[in-house]
Amino acid sequence: MEENTPLEPIQTPDHFLELPEQGIKHLETAAKWAKFLSIVGFISAILMLISGFFVKVAFSMMPDSETFLKYPFMKQLPFFYFLCSIFYFIPSFFLNRFSNKAPKAIRKQDSAYLVGAFGGLKNFFMISGILVILGLAIFIVMLIVISVLGVGMMHSIDTNQML
Numbered sequence: 001m002e003e004n005t006p007l008e009p010i011q012t013p014d015h016f017l018e019l020p021e022q023g024i025k026h027l028e029t030a031a032k033w034a035k036f037l038s039i040v041g042f043i044s045a046i047l048m049l050i051s052g053f054f055v056k057v058a059f060s061m062m063p064d065s066e067t068f069l070k071y072p073f074m075k076q077l078p079f080f081y082f083l084c085s086i087f088y089f090i091p092s093f094f095l096n097r098f099s100n101k102a103p104k105a106i107r108k109q110d111s112a113y114l115v116g117a118f119g120g121l122k123n124f125f126m127i128s129g130i131l132v133i134l135g136l137a138i139f140i141v142m143l144i145v146i147s148v149l150g151v152g153m154m155h156s157i158d159t160n161q162m163l
Contacts, residue, residue, distance in 0.1 A: 027102055031117075035099035041092025045085045052081025087131055094124035 019027070056078035097120030105113035 024106055028106060031099045031102035034095045034102075034121075038092045038096035038099055041088050041095065045088035045092060048081055048085035048088060052078045052085065055081060091124050091127045091131070094120045094127060096120075098124065 059075065059078065098117045101113045101117035101120060104110070105117055
């Protein structure tokens with residue numbers, strides 16, 4: 001008799017996963033919270049986009065001689081707002097997909113909707129994980145850059161005091 005390993009799919013046509021009543025209640029609750037969080041994410045993305053637009057308009061009204069506009073990264077601030085709004089929107093989109101399809105799957109007792117719901121949830125966690133990794137990488141790079149610049153500044157201060 002052949003045993004199935006965890007990597008092999010079970011090939012029997014009558015095999016299915018049964019979801020008990022408590023599991024259905026958990027799925028309904030998760031879908032409601034996912035809907036709330038996705039709406040908050042959409043609103044945050046829209047507010048971030050509007051803020052970026054207002055920053056762009058405010059910067060265009062200021063003369064280039066303003067102190068903070070002399071730095072090149074300050075002129076890129078509206079682009080940063082736009083980028084952040086995309087980073088808010090994409091996970092919210094996948095979370096919203098889960099929150100819409102999970103109740104339909106329960107109501108219609110349709111496994112295709114359930115698979116779609118879990119696909120949205122998988123994409124949400126995958127994108128969120130990628131964004132966390134990206135954020136940690138940027139944090140580490142910034143920490144290194146600031147440390148190197150700080151050591152360089154301390155070295156120049158020590159050199160100037162010795163003269």
